[in-house]
Amino acid sequence: MSVPDKKTSLALLRSMMVIRDFEETADKLSLRGKVSGGMHNSSGQEAVAVGVLSALAEFDVIATTHRSHHHTLAKGFTPREIMAELFTRSTGISGGRGASMHLGDVTRGHFGGNGIVGAGVGIAMGAALGIQQKGDKKVSVGFIGDGGMNTGRTWEAINMAVIYKLPLIVIVDNNQYAVETFVGRVTGGGDLAKRAEGFGMRAFNIDGMDVAEVRKYTSEARERALAGEGPTFINAVTYRYYGHNVGEKGQYRTQEEIERWKSTKDPIDHFIAVVLEQGYANQAEVDEMRASVRAEIEDAVAFADSSPEPDISTIYDDIDSGMLGVQL
Amino acid sequence: MTTATTTATKVQHPSYSEAFQSGVREEMTRNPGIFIIGTDLQERGGHFAQVKGIAQEFGVERVKDSPISEAAMVAAGVGAAMYGCHPIVDLNFIDFAFGAMDEILNQAAKIRFMFNGKVPLVIRATSGVALGGAHHCNSLEALFASTPGLSVAVPSTPMDVKGLIKTALRSDDPVIFLMHKKLSGIRGEIADENYFVPFGKAKSVRTGSDAAIISYGYSIVTAQKAAQALEAEGISVEIIDLRTLFPLDEEAINNAVKKYGRVVVLDEAPVFGSITAEIAATATEKNFGSLKGPIVRVGGVRAPISANPAMADAAIPTVASIMKAVKTVMSY
Ligand SMILES: Cc1ncc(C[n+]2csc(CCOP(=O)(O)OP(=O)(O)O)c2C)c(N)n1
Ligand SMILES: [Mg+2]
Numbered sequence: 323m324s325v326p327d328k329k330t331s332l333a334l335l336r337s338m339m340v341i342r343d344f345e346e347t348a349d350k351l352s353l354r355g356k357v358s359g360g361m362h363n364s365s366g367q368e369a370v371a372v373g374v375l376s377a378l379a380e381f382d383v384i385a386t387t388h389r390s391h392h393h394t395l396a397k398g399f400t401p402r403e404i405m406a407e408l409f410t411r412s413t414g415i416s417g418g419r420g421a422s423m424h425l426g427d428v429t430r431g432h433f434g435g436n437g438i439v440g441a442g443v444g445i446a447m448g449a450a451l452g453i454q455q456k457g458d459k460k461v462s463v464g465f466i467g468d469g470g471m472n473t474g475r476t477w478e479a480i481n482m483a484v485i486y487k488l489p490l491i492v493i494v495d496n497n498q499y500a501v502e503t504f505v506g507r508v509t510g511g512g513d514l515a516k517r518a519e520g521f522g523m524r525a526f527n528i529d530g531m532d533v534a535e536v537r538k539y540t541s542e543a544r545e546r547a548l549a550g551e552g553p554t555f556i557n558a559v560t561y562r563y564y565g566h567n568v569g570e571k572g573q574y575r576t577q578e579e580i581e582r583w584k585s586t587k588d589p590i591d592h593f594i595a596v597v598l599e600q601g602y603a604n605q606a607e608v609d610e611m612r613a614s615v616r617a618e619i620e621d622a623v624a625f626a627d628s629s630p631e632p633d634i635s636t637i638y639d640d641i642d643s644g645m646l647g648v649q650l
Numbered sequence: 651m652t653t654a655t656t657t658a659t660k661v662q663h664p665s666y667s668e669a670f671q672s673g674v675r676e677e678m679t680r681n682p683g684i685f686i687i688g689t690d691l692q693e694r695g696g697h698f699a700q701v702k703g704i705a706q707e708f709g710v711e712r713v714k715d716s717p718i719s720e721a722a723m724v725a726a727g728v729g730a731a732m733y734g735c736h737p738i739v740d741l742n743f744i745d746f747a748f749g750a751m752d753e754i755l756n757q758a759a760k761i762r763f764m765f766n767g768k769v770p771l772v773i774r775a776t777s778g779v780a781l782g783g784a785h786h787c788n789s790l791e792a793l794f795a796s797t798p799g800l801s802v803a804v805p806s807t808p809m810d811v812k813g814l815i816k817t818a819l820r821s822d823d824p825v826i827f828l829m830h831k832k833l834s835g836i837r838g839e840i841a842d843e844n845y846f847v848p849f850g851k852a853k854s855v856r857t858g859s860d861a862a863i864i865s866y867g868y869s870i871v872t873a874q875k876a877a878q879a880l881e882a883e884g885i886s887v888e889i890i891d892l893r894t895l896f897p898l899d900e901e902a903i904n905n906a907v908k909k910y911g912r913v914v915v916l917d918e919a920p921v922f923g924s925i926t927a928e929i930a931a932t933a934t935e936k937n938f939g940s941l942k943g944p945i946v947r948v949g950g951v952r953a954p955i956s957a958n959p960a961m962a963d964a965a966i967p968t969v970a971s972i973m974k975a976v977k978t979v980m981s982y
Pocket of ligand 1: 387437439466467468469497498566689718720742746
C-alpha cells in the first residue's frame with residue numbers, strides 16, 4: 323500500500339489518536355454515569371473512519387449509524403462539541419438531544435448517527451440523489467455495520483443507487499459483530515462485496531485496519547462518483563475492542579481473539595510503524611503527538627462538564643418549522 | 651383454557667423478564683409448535699434477558715437467532731403461524747417494528763378476515779419512554795390497538811406478564827406484547843402454570859373512594875406514587891390497570907365513571923391521538939350523565955423524546971402532573 327505524504331500521514335495518525343483517546347476517556351466517563359444512555363465505543367475502528375473521511379472534501383455528505391463518534395470526529399467535528407453531546411449539554415452538536423447515538427448536524431454535511439440499523443445508508447443514498455439532481459460536485463457516504471447488511475432497506479437503497487448511478491459510497495464499518503452475533507453466523511453467501519456486485523455495484527472487500535488502504539479505495543470511489551460513474555461499495559473489515567454498548571462483555575468471543583486483533587492488527591500501532599519507517603517522525607515526536615491529543619481530550623471533558631444543560635422549555639422547539647401553522 | 655383464578659398458588663419473586671421466561675417455558679413444554687425468533691436470543695437471552703436460558707433448555711431450533719431483518723422476522727412468524735406453528739417474534743425494541751409494519755398491520759392482522767386462516771403469533775417487544783433517544787422511545791400502542799385483528803397486551807407486573815403471555819400463547823390470533831423498559835428490573839409474585847390472565851379484563855390495583863385513574867404499563871408505578879401523595883392530602887383514588895388495550899375493558903371503565911364521576915386517564919404516549927383519547931371519548935359518550943366534569947387526560951408531549959434525562963422526564967407524566975389532574979377532576 324502506497325503511503326501518503328508526510329503531512330497527510332501525520333494528520334491521519336493524529337486523527338486516529340484523537341478517536342482512540344476520546345473513546346477510552348468517554349468509556350470511563352460513561353461507566354461513571356456521565357453519558358446519558360451509555361455509548362457505542364468505536365475503539366479499534368479508527369482506520370475506517372479516518373481513511374474514509376480523509377478522502378472526502380469538507381462539503382461531502384455523510385450519514386451514519388448508532389456507532390459514529392469516530393466518523394463524526396474524523397469529519398472534523400471537535401472533541402468538545404461531541405463530548406458535550408455525550409453529556410447531553412446544550413453545547414453538544416445536537417444540542418444535547420441526541421447523546422452518543424444521535425450525533426449530527428445537517429448544515430455541516432452530517433446527516434445523522436442513526437438509532438435504526440441500516441437507515442443511514444438510505445438517507446445517504448437520498449442525499450446522493452439530491453447531489454445529482456442539483457448537479458453538484460460532491461459525494462455522499464453512507465456508513466453501515468455488518469449487522470446492517472441483513473436488513474432489506476440497505477439493499478433497496480443500494481439497488482436504487484445503482485440504477486440512478488448516484489454519487490454514493492457505501493462503507494461497511496465491518497467490526498464483525500452485531501451486538502453478540504458474529505457476522506458469519508447470519509450472513510448468507512458470506513462475501514459482502516459479491517453480494518453488492520449482485521446488485522450491480524462496484525464492490526471491494528478491504529483491510530479496515532489499514533488507514534492508507536481505506537483512504538485509497540475511498541478516494542478512487544470518490545473520483546468515479548464525481549466522474550458520473552456511479553456508486554461504490556466498500557466492505558472494510560475491522561474489529562471492535564469493547565463491548566457492543568458500554569460496560570458489556572459477554573461470552574460470545576474469546577479474550578484471546580480480542581488480544582490477537584489488538585496486538586497484531588491495531589490500526590494506530592500499525593500506522594505509527596509506517597510513520598517511523600518512512601522517517602516522517604521519530605518516537606519522541608509520536609509521543610509528543612499523543613500528549614497533545616491527551617490535552618485536547620481533557621479540554622473537551624472540561625468543556626462538556628462546564629456546559630449548561632439544555633433549557634427544558636425548548637422541548638417543543640424544532641419539531642416543525644411552524645410554516646404550515648401560519649398564513650403564508 | 652383455564653381462565654384467571656385468584657386462587658392459583660403464588661410462587662417466587664421473579665423479575666418482570668423472568669416472569670416472561672416462566673410463562674414461555676411452560677407453554678413451550680406443552681406446545682411443540684412454539685418457537686422464538688429474534689436477535690441475540692440464544693447466548694445473550696435477548697436484550698432484557700427475557701428468554702435467558704430457553705435456548706439451552708429447548709434447543710436452538712426453537713430459539714432462533716435472526717439477522718437484523720425485522721420485516722423477514724415478522725414475515726417468518728406470520729407464514730409459520732399460518733402454517734400451524736405458534737411463533738414468538740422478538741423485536742427487541744418496539745421501535746424496530748416500523749421496519750416490519752406492513753407485515754404486522756397489513757398481513758398478520760388481516761389474514762383471518764381475508765384468507766380463511768389463522769395467525770397464532772406473538773410479537774414481543776420492549777416499549778416505553780426511557781433514556782435512549784428519539785429512535786428508541788416511540789409509543790405505538792394506539793396504532794396497534796386501533797388496527798382490526800390485533801390485540802395488545804401491556805403488563806405492569808410479573809404476575810400479569812406471565813398470565814398474559816400464557817393466554818397469548820393459547821390464542822389463535824396475533825398479539826402485540828409490550829413490556830416496558832423501566833419495568834425490566836421489577837420483582838413480584840407470579841402464579842403457577844394454571845394461571846391465565848384473560849385479555850380485556852382490567853384490574854383494580856388500588857382502591858379509592860373519590861376518583862379513578864385509568865392507566866397501564868409503567869404509568870401505573872407513577873400513578874401509585876401520585877395516589878399515595880394524594881392520600882396524604884385527603885384524596886382517595888382508585889387505580890385501574892387496563893392490562894390489555896385491545897380488547898379494552900369497557901365495563902371496568904364505565905363502572906369507574908359511574909362510581910366516581912371523576913376520572914383521569916393516563917399514559918405516556920403523546921396525548922394527541924393516544925389511546926387515552928379513545929378511552930375518554932368512549933367513556934364520555936356512554937356515561938355522560940354520570941360525569942361530574944370532563945375526563946382529564948395526562949400523557950406525553952407531542953415531541954420526539956430527547957436523550958437528555960431531564961428533557962426525557964419532562965416529556966412524560968410526572969407525579970405532580972398526575973396529582974394536578976386528579977385535583978382538577980375533584981374540583982368539578
Ligand atoms: C432496525 C433495528 N433493529 C435492531 C436494532 C438494535 N441494534 C442496535 S445496534 C445493533 C447491532 C448492529 O450491528 P452492526 O450493524 O454490525 O453495527 P455495530 O454495532 O457493530 O457497529 C442492533 C441489533 C436497531 N437499532 N435497529
Ligand atoms: Mg458490527
